Structure formats: C-alpha cells, structure tokens
Amino acid sequence: MDQSLQHQVSSSYNLDQFTFEPLGEGLIHDTFLLISPKGKFVLQGFNTSVFRFPERIAANLSHLKSDLEGKELPFILPLPKSTEEGKEILQFEGKLYRLFDFIEGVTIQETKDPNLAGIAARAYGAFAQATAQNTLSNYQETIPDFHRLDLRYEQLEQAAKSKTSWTDEEKNLLEFYLSQSPLIEQYQKQIQVLPLRVIHNDTKINNLIFAEKLDRVVALIDLDTVMPGYLMYDFGDLVRTMACSRSETQTDWENVALVPEIFEALLKGYISGLGQAVHAEELKSLLLGGEVMTALMGLRFFTDHVLGNIYYRVHYSEQNLHRAKNQMILLRDQQQKRDQLQDIWKKTRPARQ
Ligand code: GN1
Numbered sequence: 001m002d003q004s005l006q007h008q009v010s011s012s013y014n015l016d017q018f019t020f021e022p023l024g025e026g027l028i029h030d031t032f033l034l035i036s037p038k039g040k041f042v043l044q045g046f047n048t049s050v051f052r053f054p055e056r057i058a059a060n061l062s063h064l065k066s067d068l069e070g071k072e073l074p075f076i077l078p079l080p081k082s083t084e085e086g087k088e089i090l091q092f093e094g095k096l097y098r099l100f101d102f103i104e105g106v107t108i109q110e111t112k113d114p115n116l117a118g119i120a121a122r123a124y125g126a127f128a129q130a131t132a133q134n135t136l137s138n139y140q141e142t143i144p145d146f147h148r149l150d151l152r153y154e155q156l157e158q159a160a161k162s163k164t165s166w167t168d169e170e171k172n173l174l175e176f177y178l179s180q181s182p183l184i185e186q187y188q189k190q191i192q193v194l195p196l197r198v199i200h201n202d203t204k205i206n207n208l209i210f211a212e213k214l215d216r217v218v219a220l221i222d223l224d225t226v227m228p229g230y231l232m233y234d235f236g237d238l239v240r241t242m243a244c245s246r247s248e249t250q251t252d253w254e255n256v257a258l259v260p261e262i263f264e265a266l267l268k269g270y271i272s273g274l275g276q277a278v279h280a281e282e283l284k285s286l287l288l289g290g291e292v293m294t295a296l297m298g299l300r301f302f303t304d305h306v307l308g309n310i311y312y313r314v315h316y317s318e319q320n321l322h323r324a325k326n327q328m329i330l331l332r333d334q335q336q337k338r339d340q341l342q343d344i345w346k347k348t349r350p351a352r353q
C-alpha cells in the first residue's frame with residue numbers, strides 16, 4: 001500500500017496513523033489488516049474487473065441491513081464502514097476500497113472435524129433462514145449468472161474453440177468436463193422447480209470467523225456475492241470445499257476424495273440452521289448441490305486456464321489447470337459415491353419429507 005493511499009484512507013475514515021499487513025487467502029480482492037490507535041480494521045481493495053457493478057453490491061448490502069434489522073442473528077454480518085463523506089466505497093486514483101471493522105476470532109482454511117463442519121454449515125443455513133422473508137426483487141445479481149452451471153459449460157465450449165494446441169492432460173480434462181452434459185441437464189431440470197432465495201454464494205469455511213474455542217461462529221464475512229440463488233448453491237459449495245480430503249489447490253491427486261462423514265455433518269448442520277420452511281424440492285436439490293458446484297468450479301478454473309489465467313490469481317502458470325484437475329477428481333468421486341450419499345441424505349432429511 002503506497003503512502004498516498006495510506007493518507008487517503010487515514011483522512012477518509014478519520015483513522016490517524018496506522019500500520020498494515022496483508023490479510024487472507026482470497027483469490028479476488030486485495031485485503032489488508034490496519035492497526036491504528038482507534039482499533040483494527042480491514043481494508044479491501046476492490047477487484048472491479050470481477051465485480052463490475054459495485055453499486056449493486058452497495059445496494060444489496062443496504063437492503064440486507066434493513067431487512068435483518070431487529071432480527072436475532074446468531075452471528076455478526078460485517079458491512080462496509082462509511083467514509084467521512086458518508087460513502088461505503090472510497091474511490092482513489094481510479095481504484096475502489098472499502099473498510100470494515102476487524103472481528104476478533106479465528107479463521108481456518110480447512111477442517112477434517114465433522115463437528116466443526118457441522119457448526120459452519122449451520123451458520124450458512126441460519127443465514128438462509130434469516131433472509132427467507134427478504135424481498136427478493138430488491139436484490140440484484142452482483143455478478144450476472146454467477147452460478148449458472150449450464151452457461152459455465154458453454155463458456156468452456158467457446159473458450160476451447162480459440163485454443164489451437166492442447167497437451168494430453170488438457171485434452172483429458174476437456175473431454176471429462178464436456179462429458180458432464182447429463183449433469184448439466186439434471187441441473188437445468190432441477191432449477192425449474194426451485195424457489196430463488198437470498199443466499200451467500202461463497203460458503204467456504206474461511207468466510208466464517210469462529211470464536212476462540214471453535215465452538216460457534218461469530219461472524220459471516222465476504223458478503224459481496226449475497227444475491228438471489230438456490231440453497232443448492234450454498235450447500236453445494238460447502239460440500240465442495242469442506243467434504244473433500246484435500247483443498248482445491250492441492251495436487252496429490254491420489255488423495256483427493258469426497259469424505260462421506262463430513263458430507264453427513266454438513267447436511268445435518270445445514271438443515272438444522274435452515275429450520276422449518278424448506279421446500280421438498282430444495283431438500284432434494286441438496287443432494288445434487290455438491291456435484292453442481294464442483295463441476296462449476298472445475299469448469300471455471302479450466303476455462304480460465306484455457307483463456308490464459310485472466311480471472312483467478314495464480315502462483316504458477318499451470319495452477320488453474322491443476323485446480324480444475326483437483327475438482328475433476330472430486331467430482332468423479334462424488335459421482336461414484338452417489339448411492340452412499342443418497343443413503344445419508346435419506347436418513348438425515350426431516351421426517352415430514
Ligand atoms: C473466488 O476470492 P474468493 O476466494 O472469495 C470466487 C469463488 C470461488 C473461489 C474459489 C467472485 O472466491 O466463486 O469459489 O474463488 N469468487 C468470485 O477459491 O469469483
């Protein structure tokens with residue numbers, strides 16, 4: 001962070017002097033922890049090539065704030081602080097920034113503990129329950145068609161046309177992802193009978209801040225993708241990111257697998273967080289969610305690789321290819337375990353269904 005930005009932040013938010021350090025492992029925004037005499041804050045540089053409609057985010061978050069006013073939420077939802085001029089977004093030298101209160105607690109990148117996975121899933125379920133009465137039409141898509149699996153599939157088909165030379169590994173991945181058309185059809189049928197809701201859309205464990213003892217969630221963060229979507233997306237991303245033996249960045253392929261015990265804990269936790277008002281089709285769709293979100297992220301990573309790494313931050317040039325390969329193995333394993341996961345789903349879903 002250069003000096004002129006530091007001055008601007010200090011005066012816009014009336015912070016005096018502060019020190020700063022990089023924070024977090026997000027693939028999209030640049031984030032810093034600021035330590036000032038007035039307390040700790042999080043400054044986030046906004047990635048406007050990914051989030052092309054910052055004003056939609058600001059509008060969604062202000063609806064969220066008023067919709068949830070007076071509701072007892074079991075955790076905090078940190079919203080951007082206002083500048084001295086009363087704006088939630090700071091513009092400086094052509095870039096956008098936001099400041100948040102820093103929330104004390106523990107963030108974790110992954111877990112093998114079903115109990116912790118259940119606590120995380122319950123928090124995201126409780127979020128969907130809290131927003132169930134929100135006026136859906138007030139919420140805009142902050143990234144259009146973000147989780148439309150069918151369109152992500154088409155984007156790969158398009159991108160592949162422009163690539164002239166393919167390694168054997170790339171061909172293998174392309175063939176695998178294109179062979180997922182039955183899943184795409186299943187997805188298209190499923191969404192026709194699902195109600196849209198206001199959901200989080202990025203339900204990784206590192207978007208939660210836990211209490212020191214890891215016994216509860218104190219805050220749910222990264223609210224830029226809060227927008228209309230299906231429960232299947234939020235639950236599916238929990239499965240993709242938590243019910244896997246290896247995270248999406250790991251490359252020890254033979255160890256990448258779906259972990260049924262964590263899947264079960266996630267399902268129980270999510271359903272308990274959701275409470276009563278869940279449509280029968282929504283419950284059914286949870287079973288498909290993991291495959292949908294794993295295929296979606298695999299398609300997105302692979303498409304980005306084919307296009308030359310224009311979207312996700314990479315640490316080496318083959319990283320998006322490797323992420324796509326990791327997701328391919330996880331997806332394949334989920335598909336092999338369909339019967340087992342269905343048995344878990346049958347014994348876990350509420351009795352009235
Ligand atoms: C991106 O930057 P981060 O980690 O919050 C992406 C998510 C993906 C994730 C994969 C706006 O999120 O959809 O699940 O990377 N967010 C956006 O690691 O594209």
Ligand code: MG
Pocket residue numbers: 026202222
């Ligand atoms: Mg995010």
